[in-house]
Amino acid sequence: MCCKLTSKGELINDPRTQELVQLPNTEAGAVMVFKPYDHVSYALVMQASNVLEVGDQVVSSVD
Helix, strand or coil, X not given: CEEEEEECXXXXXCCCXXXXXXXXXXXXXXXXXXXXXXXXXXXXXXXXXXXXXXCCEEEECCC
16 A cells, blocks of 8 residues: 655744744655554655655555
């Protein structure tokens, strides 16, 4: 099963209003899940456009 990786968007200050703004999540790459279990799964990173970090999310892709 192939899935997308997303990185959480940054929290920045709006230069005009000085309010905190949450930027949208960005696509960080693609993984192939090869051993799914209830509480943990193993996946192979197939492509990465950014450095992957703890907290990046795996989102199932609908193809």
